[in-house]
Structure formats: structure tokens, C-alpha cells
Amino acid sequence: MKYDVFNEEHEQFRVQLRRFLADRVTPHAAEWERNRQIPRQIWQEMGQLGFLGFCYDPAYGGVGADDLFRVVMSEEMARCSAGGFGVAVCAHNDMSTTYIDLLGTHEQKLRWLKPCTAGEKVCAIAVSEPGAGSDVAGIATRAERKGDHYVIEGQKTFITNGYYGDILVTAVKTDTKAVPPHKGISLIVVEKGMKGVTARKLEKIGGHASDTAEIFFDQVEVPVEHLLGAEGQAFYAIMKNFQLERLVATILAVSFAQHILELTMDHAKQRVAFGKPIAKFQAVRHKLAEMATAIELNRALSYQCAVQYAKGEDVTKEISMLKYASAEMVNRVAYDATQLFGGYGYMAEYEVARLYADLRAVTIAGGTTEIMKDIVGRLMGL
Ligand SMILES: Cc1cc2nc3c(=O)[nH]c(=O)nc-3n(C[C@H](O)[C@H](O)[C@H](O)COP(=O)(O)OP(=O)(O)OC[C@H]3O[C@@H](n4cnc5c(N)ncnc54)[C@H](O)[C@@H]3O)c2cc1C
Numbered sequence: 101m102k103y104d105v106f107n108e109e110h111e112q113f114r115v116q117l118r119r120f121l122a123d124r125v126t127p128h129a130a131e132w133e134r135n136r137q138i139p140r141q142i143w144q145e146m147g148q149l150g151f152l153g154f155c156y157d158p159a160y161g162g163v164g165a166d167d168l169f170r171v172v173m174s175e176e177m178a179r180c181s182a183g184g185f186g187v188a189v190c191a192h193n194d195m196s197t198t199y200i201d202l203l204g205t206h207e208q209k210l211r212w213l214k215p216c217t218a219g220e221k222v223c224a225i226a227v228s229e230p231g232a233g234s235d236v237a238g239i240a241t242r243a244e245r246k247g248d249h250y251v252i253e254g255q256k257t258f259i260t261n262g263y264y265g266d267i268l269v270t271a272v273k274t275d276t277k278a279v280p281p282h283k284g285i286s287l288i289v290v291e292k293g294m295k296g297v298t299a300r301k302l303e304k305i306g307g308h309a310s311d312t313a314e315i316f317f318d319q320v321e322v323p324v325e326h327l328l329g330a331e332g333q334a335f336y337a338i339m340k341n342f343q344l345e346r347l348v349a350t351i352l353a354v355s356f357a358q359h360i361l362e363l364t365m366d367h368a369k370q371r372v373a374f375g376k377p378i379a380k381f382q383a384v385r386h387k388l389a390e391m392a393t394a395i396e397l398n399r400a401l402s403y404q405c406a407v408q409y410a411k412g413e414d415v416t417k418e419i420s421m422l423k424y425a426s427a428e429m430v431n432r433v434a435y436d437a438t439q440l441f442g443g444y445g446y447m448a449e450y451e452v453a454r455l456y457a458d459l460r461a462v463t464i465a466g467g468t469t470e471i472m473k474d475i476v477g478r479l480m481g482l
Contacts, residue, residue: 101396105403110172113165117151117176129182132309133454136301137264138188147219152193154217156201160209161217167344167410170194171403174348178355181451183458184309186352187465191260191310192216194348195466196225198341199269199287203329212267212289224261226290226315227271227338229254234471236271236338237282241317243272245324250274250288252296252320258465262313263301266292270317271338274331282335287328296320306457342467343416346423347409349466350402353426356459357395357433363452364388364437371442384440391433398426417479424472427462434459 106114124145132138146152147161154169156162173193177186200213200223215221232238241254252272262268268290278284290297296318304312329337365388368379378384402422405415434456438445441452448454463469 101400103400103403105407106168106172110168113154113169114172114176116149117173118179120146120149120151121176121180125180125185129180129185129309133182133184134308136308137311138185138309140264143192143219143222145219146189147217152189152217152219153197153213156197156213156217157209159206160201160213168406170344170348171351171406174351175355178352178359181454182307182309183356183455183461184307186356187307187461188261188310190348190352191225192223192265195341195345196223196261196267196269198344199225199328199337200289202341203287203334203337208289208325208328216267221267222261222265223267223269224259224265226256226259226262226268228256228258230257230314233258234468237280237285237335239271239273239285241270241272242276243274243286243288243322245274248324249321250324250327252288252290252317252322254317256315256317257313258302259313259315260310260465262315263299263311265311268292268297268315269328271334278332283332285335285338286331287334287337288322289326289328290317290320290322294320294322305460306454307461343409343419345466346419346472347402347406349462350398350419350422350426351406353430353459353462354395354399354402356455357391357398357426357430360430360433360437360452360455361388361391361395364391364440367441367444367452378440387436387440391436394429394433398422398429402426417476420467420472420475420479423467424463424469428469430459431463 153162154165157164197213197216216223227236229239231240243250243252270288270290272286272288273284274286275284297320298316299313302312302314368384369377371378405418405422408415437452438456444450445452
């Protein structure tokens, strides 16, 4: 179906990005998966070509692009043959630098946002902890003010870009007695080289190109100038940016599902069993039709949400619906695709098998299916 969402500039951006990804990313994605790392040079190339931080002000290296460019970016990421790359770039572009843009002073943006837009620095958002993921207000990492410094003590986990990245936008409790507890949360920029910061790389079941880390803060002294926004106000910024994060996650889910459908259709047309291509069997055709239907339904609502989000409208309920519906949908599509590939679908050298593992995370990361349903229920007045 043709949608009237993108203008000529969006489409030009898509053409350039698609060419870059086809030349510089897709041919190397399997190697990066094996090495569990995206080369720094790729970040720099993306920065130079304007594929990072494009929504930010020109003073910080962007071009003030609208949020629909983020949608184009996420859609194209799904063609890279490995889920981890898209997740790492979106974590940098849409989930972490966004806080520096939203809350930072001019000096802070020059110091941290500009190098991130240039691809010289890689950014991460560190909220989740071993004892608190869904329950953001329950974080325990503490930042105690001592003169012109904060002293941070605590631990984060599951942090995308947390091992090879440079800048950690870190959620901390600056007031452990605040009532309600979310009022004591602040965001502080921690640079990876700071004394007392250590990271351990986590081994995942998929998305290997993207590094995910556990991070330890042992009496880390951070100058007060690293505080983003007002002390104790970060919870609202986190909840606000979650809408963008979840919208991007939805676009990724729909686009990965589309990519998997295309791979599966090609396979079903070529694979012969009982004397004919398996696509000619009604059971297979119906399965492919169900996949296409589920994708199109999710795409239609995600585009509508993206347009309204880009206009500044509150679509929290619809984004929460989409986040879980599209995440569950892409997992079902990946499952069915694996089945239609038969034994090949279980072999790691096949893209569909890799994507099956990569995409398992999307019902968990950025807000679980259960939490999304809870938000929807609450916004229905229940
Ligand atoms: C690949 C990956 C990348 C990630 N990247 C980042 C990152 O960059 N930065 C970051 O900060 N975090 C990141 N996360 C963490 C992610 O946001 C959390 O894993 C997620 O929010 C869930 O938190 P949890 O793991 O602590 O699970 P829990 O909150 O312990 O939940 C466990 C189970 O209980 C359910 N549950 C919890 N509360 C309720 C409730 N009220 N009602 C019903 N069910 C409930 C959940 O839905 C889930 O099924 C990442 C996670 C993954 C897997």
C-alpha cells in the first residue's frame, strides 16, 4: 500500500542511506556479528554523511530534520542483515543523545552532542539495573552531591553501547528520600574513562554486533556540570523520550518483519517439494498472506502515530499499543518464517535464523509487552 507520509527530502535521504548501508554495512554485518563489534570507522562515516544526529540543531552538527527522518532511518536499518547494528545506531540516535538535546545547556551540547553527531563518540542510555528494569522509579544507583562533584555508586545492566561506547547518560537517585520516589531521579553524563567506571560485556542470544554491558560505578566523582536539566526532574524526561524510543522500536519491528517476509517469499518460490515450489501449497500461501496482513496493519498505525508524534501530539496510548503489538507480531513472523525455511531456518548461517534470535529482545527491551498493556489499560481509565 502506498502511504502519503514522506516528502521528497525524506525519500532522497532514504536513497542515500540505502546505498550507504548496501555498500558499507550489509556486506560486513555477518563479520561484525562474529566479532561482536561495529568498527568505529563506520560510526565516523555515518557521522560525516549526516546519518547521525540529523534532527539536532546545526550548531551541534545536525540539520534540524523532522522526526519522520528517524522513521526512514529505522526502516532502512532493517535491511542490514543483522538486528544488532540497527539497535546500536538507534540507541545512539534516538534513545540517548536525545536527552542531551532535550535537557542540555549550550556548553553541554557542544561538548557531548556535537561529537556524537559527528560519529566521533558513541552514546548510551543507562537506566536499567540488576534490581530495576520495568520499575524505573526503583533504581538504586546513587549520586551524592559533595561540593562541586557528585559521587556515583551503583550498577547498571543491559546497556546498549555500554561496552564500546564513550558517553553514558546515566539515571541516578540524587534524592533517596523523595516521595514519590521518581521525584529523586536525575540524569548525569558519565564519560567511560572516568575513574571508578568499569564495564563487563554481556553475551546475548542474538543482536551480537551490538555490545550490551553491565556497568559498575565505584565512587565515581563527576563534576556537577555533568547534570542534565534540573536535579530530580529526569523521570519526566525519561518517560517523554520513551515515546520516541518505542515509536522507533515499532518502526524497526515492522521493517524487520517486512524484510523477513521478503526473504521467506523468495525461499518459498524457489524451494521445491513434492514436485512444486512450496509457495504453491495453500497452507504456505495462507501463512505468507497472514504475515503480510499483520505487517500492513502494524505499518498503517505506526505511520499514523509517527505523523502525529512529529507534529508534537500526545500519542502515548497508541505508541504503547504499537510497541507491544508490533514486537509480538515480528516475533510471530520470525517464528513462521523459520518454519517455512525448514532445516535451513535453524542454521545460523541463514539470515532468517539470525533474525529469529535478534528479534526476541523486542518484546522486552524499551518496555515489556506486559508494561505496555498496563499503560494502555491505565490510559483507558482502568
Ligand atoms: C537487548 C537489550 C538491550 C537493552 N538496552 C538497554 C539500554 O540501552 N538501556 C537501558 O537502560 N536498558 C536496556 N535494556 C533493559 C530493558 O529496558 C529491560 O530489560 C526491560 O525494561 C525489562 O526490565 P527487566 O529486565 O528488569 O525485567 P523486569 O522488570 O524484572 O520484568 C520481568 C518480567 O515481569 C514482568 N513485569 C514487571 N512488572 C510488571 C507489572 N507491573 N505488571 C505485569 N508484569 C510485570 C515483565 O513484563 C517481565 O515479563 C535492554 C534490554 C535488552 C534485552
